[in-house]
Each structure stands twice: as C-alpha cells, then as structure tokens.
Amino acid sequence: MEIALLGGTGDIGQGLALRCARDTDHSVVIGSRDADKAEQKANEYYSSLKETGVTPGIAGYSNETAADSAEVVVVSVPPEYASQTVETVAPVLGEDDVLVSPAVQMSRDASGFHYDPPETGSVAEAIDRAAPDDVPVVSAFQNLAAGALSGLENDLKADVVVTGDDSEAKQTVMALAEDIDGLRALDGGPLANTGVVESVTPLLINLAMNNDGMHDIGVRFE
Amino acid sequence: MEIALLGGTGDIGQGLALRCARDTDHSVVIGSRDADKAEQKANEYYSSLKETGVTPGIAGYSNETAADSAEVVVVSVPPEYASQTVETVAPVLGEDDVLVSPAVQMSRDASGFHYDPPETGSVAEAIDRAAPDDVPVVSAFQNLAAGALSGLENDLKADVVVTGDDSEAKQTVMALAEDIDGLRALDGGPLANTGVVESVTPLLINLAMNNDGMHDIGVRFE
Numbered sequence: 287m288e289i290a291l292l293g294g295t296g297d298i299g300q301g302l303a304l305r306c307a308r309d310t311d312h313s314v315v316i317g318s319r320d321a322d323k324a325e326q327k328a329n330e331y332y333s334s335l336k337e338t339g340v341t342p343g344i345a346g347y348s349n350e351t352a353a354d355s356a357e358v359v360v361v362s363v364p365p366e367y368a369s370q371t372v373e374t375v376a377p378v379l380g381e382d383d384v385l386v387s388p389a390v391q392m393s394r395d396a397s398g399f400h401y402d403p404p405e406t407g408s409v410a411e412a413i414d415r416a417a418p419d420d421v422p423v424v425s426a427f428q429n430l431a432a433g434a435l436s437g438l439e440n441d442l443k444a445d446v447v448v449t450g451d452d453s454e455a456k457q458t459v460m461a462l463a464e465d466i467d468g469l470r471a472l473d474g475g476p477l478a479n480t481g482v483v484e485s486v487t488p489l490l491i492n493l494a495m496n497n498d499g500m501h502d503i504g505v506r507f508e
Numbered sequence: 509m510e511i512a513l514l515g516g517t518g519d520i521g522q523g524l525a526l527r528c529a530r531d532t533d534h535s536v537v538i539g540s541r542d543a544d545k546a547e548q549k550a551n552e553y554y555s556s557l558k559e560t561g562v563t564p565g566i567a568g569y570s571n572e573t574a575a576d577s578a579e580v581v582v583v584s585v586p587p588e589y590a591s592q593t594v595e596t597v598a599p600v601l602g603e604d605d606v607l608v609s610p611a612v613q614m615s616r617d618a619s620g621f622h623y624d625p626p627e628t629g630s631v632a633e634a635i636d637r638a639a640p641d642d643v644p645v646v647s648a649f650q651n652l653a654a655g656a657l658s659g660l661e662n663d664l665k666a667d668v669v670v671t672g673d674d675s676e677a678k679q680t681v682m683a684l685a686e687d688i689d690g691l692r693a694l695d696g697g698p699l700a701n702t703g704v705v706e707s708v709t710p711l712l713i714n715l716a717m718n719n720d721g722m723h724d725i726g727v728r729f730e
Contacts, residue, residue, distance in 0.1 A: 397700035401707070443730065447715065473718040474711070478619035482711040485623070489696070489704040493669065493729055496695040506728040507715055508665065 290356035293363030301435025313343035317352030354378035365391040369416035388427035399488035408480035422452035431502035442468030444504030512578030515585030523657025529564035532687040539574030576600035587613040591638035610649035621710035630702035644674035653724035664690030666726030
C-alpha cells in the first residue's frame with residue numbers, strides 16, 4: 287500500500303511520514319504544493335531514517351502526483367487549506383482510495399487554546415464535503431503531538447481515535463495506526479462524531495501549557 | 509472541610525459522595541430539592557460505606573441547607589438545572605466557598621453523542637454567570653464515568669482536568685481530586701478553557717459504544 291502525506295513537509299506530516307516509513311510495510315510519498323520542496327523534504331526524511339538503520343521507500347512530489355499513486359491520502363495541511371487541497375487532488379482520487387483527516391482548527395486567546403471548527407462541524411466533515419462522493423473520508427491522528435511523532439527516539443504510547451462512515455476505509459486506517467509502534471486505534475463511530483475527537487487537541491496543548499512535564503503529551507482511554 | 513453534593517442523589521453525585529467520604533478526611537453532605545430524598549440517599553450511602561469498613565460522616569438535606577454548611581459546593585445536577593440550582597443556593601454562598609461544575613451538556617443522535625454546550629460556552633461558565641460575583645467557580649470531574657465512581661470495588665486510574673480563574677479555589681479542588689484514590693488532578697487553565705474538557709465526555713461515551721471492553725472508561729494524559 288502507498289501512503290501519501292499531502293502537506294507532508296509540515297510538522298504533523300513529517301512525524302507521520304517518518305513513523306509510517308519506519309514502522310510499517312507501506313511506502314510513503316510526501317506531497318506539497320511545491321514539488322521541489324517535497325523532494326527535498328523526502329530526502330531529509332530518508333537521511334533521518336537511514337540513521338536509525340532503516341532504508342525507507344520515501345519520495346516527494348506535487349500533491350496531485352502524490353495522491354495519484356497512493357491508496358491512503360492523508361490531508362496533513364493546515365486546516366484552512368484542507369478543503370482546497372482536496373479539491374486540487376479530487377480528479378486523481380477514486381472509490382478505492384481513502385482520504386484521512388488529521389487536522390484540527392483552533393483559536394487562541396489569553397486563556398489558552400479553544401476548539402474552533404469550521405461550519406461543517408469538523409475539519410473531517412469539511413474534507414468530506416470537498417471530496418468526490420465516492421471517496422471515503424476517515425479522521426485519525428489528530429491527538430498526536432507532532433514533536434513526539436517526529437522525534438523517532440520517543441517511544442509512543444497513545445491512542446488514535448478513528449471516525450468514518452465507510453467501515454472498510456475505517457478498518458484500513460485503524461490497521462495503519464496499529465502498525466505504528468506504540469499506537470492503539472479506537473473506533474470513535476461515524477464521521478459526524480469527529481468534533482469531540484478534534485477538540486481533544488486544544489485540551490492537550492492547554493495541559494502542556496499549565497502543567498510541568500507534560501510537553502508533547504498524548505491521550506489514553508482506559 | 510465540608511463538601512456538599514447538590515443533586516447528590518443522582519449518579520455522578522453518588523459516585524463523588526462515596527469516594528469523598530471513603531478516601532478523604534472531609535465530611536460530605538448530600539443536597540437535593542427534596543430534603544427527605546437527600547436524607548434517604550445519605551442513609552443508603554452510609555450503609556454502602558459501612559460495608560466497606562468505613563464509618564463516614566454523611567448526611568442529607570435540602571440543597572440550600574447543604575450548601576450553607578459546606579466550603580466546597582459541587583453542582584452535580586443535570587446541566588439544564590445547573591444555573592437554576594446555583595441561583596437557589598446563591599444567598600448562602602460567600603467568597604470562602606467554591607462552586608464546582610462537573611456536568612456536561614450533550615445531545616444524542618443516530619451517530620452517537622455530541623457536545624452541545626450552553627451559549628455561555630460551557631456548563632461551568634453558565635454556573636459562573638449564575639453565581640454571585642465573589643464566589644469562585646471551578647470545573648472538575650466531568651470525565652469520570654459515574655458507574656466506575658459509584659462501584660467502590662473499582663480501582664480508579666484516571667485524570668481530572670481542573671479549570672478555574674481563582675487559583676486558591678482551583679488548588680482546593682485539585683487537592684480534593686488528588687485525595688480520591690486513583691485520581692490525578694491536572695490544571696487545564698482558566699475557566700474559559702472548560703469547553704474542551706467537557707467535550708471529552710461525549711467522546712468517552714462514543715468510545716464505550718464502539719469498542720469492546722471500554723465500558724465506564726476514563727481518560728489519561730501522558
């Protein structure tokens with residue numbers, strides 16, 4: 287299976303790219319609006335992974351080219367660009383592909399971070415609206431700290447809540463999450479339940495800001 | 509210190525009453541709109557606790573009488589009655605008291621549970637608006653499963669995120685939470701951050717509904 291990380295030059299895309307390339311049997315492609323930047327980042331990730339003793343399959347392309355070859359397409363762009371990015375790659379997506387939404391829209395004020403979803407209810411539902419009707423959308427990975435993910439020396443121990451309306455697509459993404467060392471996938475129900483998953487992310491940041499020793503935390507349900 | 513559980517005849521009030529009476533040095537009073545019902549429930553809780561070898565100080569009164577004698581007043585009523593309950597007890601509250609908000613307003617549809625806060629942003633902020641200006645409001649205990657709390661045979665292992673604008677009041681409630689066996693208190697920042705804490709509760713219910721073996725789960729941040 288091939289996994290495309292659109293916006294894979296950003297921090298959460300980088301973390302997911304490194305972990306997928308190191309821990310799973312899938313190949314990874316980095317997408318960016320700027321194909322040269324994607325290629326450069328892919329080379330950097332390749333070098334980082336080589337240092338850990340892994341020889342990964344990892345390459346960089348434009349978002350469209352990355353999405354075209356992949357079965358799992360992770361929209362790891364800033365939330366305000368999510369719908370637009372999906373519209374750009376829509377022509378190369380089909381019913382056998384899965385769009386994955388890991389982004390969270392937040393606001394910040396003097397108190398801390400707040401959940402500030404788009405009108406559709408969540409970034410995942412905004413992506414679902416922008417996607418072709420036959421392409422399933424699954425949300426996952428929102429509650430992982432980018433810093434914890436991208437530092438490959440960190441042993442993860444975190445839950446990944448996965449939501450979606452297409453059960454086969456959801457199973458694909460849950461299996462992918464479980465393939466990454468230290469992650470446990472949990473079923474959060476249909477895509478309409480994504481809001482309460484996304485809103486854990488500002489909570490994690492608030493906890494990191496207000497408690498010693500809680501930098502780059504994740505969440506566990508038990 | 510005396511802890512009043514307004515609406516302490518309900519499920520979350522029961523769980524907090526039993527745990528506070530068993531695990532802390534504080535005395536517990538059960539409040540209800542119906543003083544006879546409060547007294548009857550207090551007797552039941554007394555019997556349950558006696559069976560575990562504890563002889564608790566626990567009594568039942570009207571909400572007003574319970575709030576009058578307590579320093580920590582937990583508004584453990586259904587969220588739609590929270591503001592009204594606070595208005596009822598407002599005359600007996602002072603600046604040395606703390607109002608605690610553990611309730612969460614949710615909606616349910618075919619997908620699952622959703623966070624459905626009042627217009628003020630959270631139940632805690634609705635309570636803050638209804639409370640006298642000099643009485644500090646702290647939110648806590650929203651993400652504990654009532655079933656896990658009230659079954660005293662359950663060993664808890666869960667985090668309690670506490671929010672509030674008055675740091676002394678917040679410390680009082682964090683210390684109370686830490687006194688309960690198996691709970692860890694975390695600082696979630698000011699009261700304006702409460703929404704992202706409350707919204708974890710519908711997520712916990714969705715996870716319990718969609719995953720085997722996750723009945724009455726709590727949350728841990730690590």
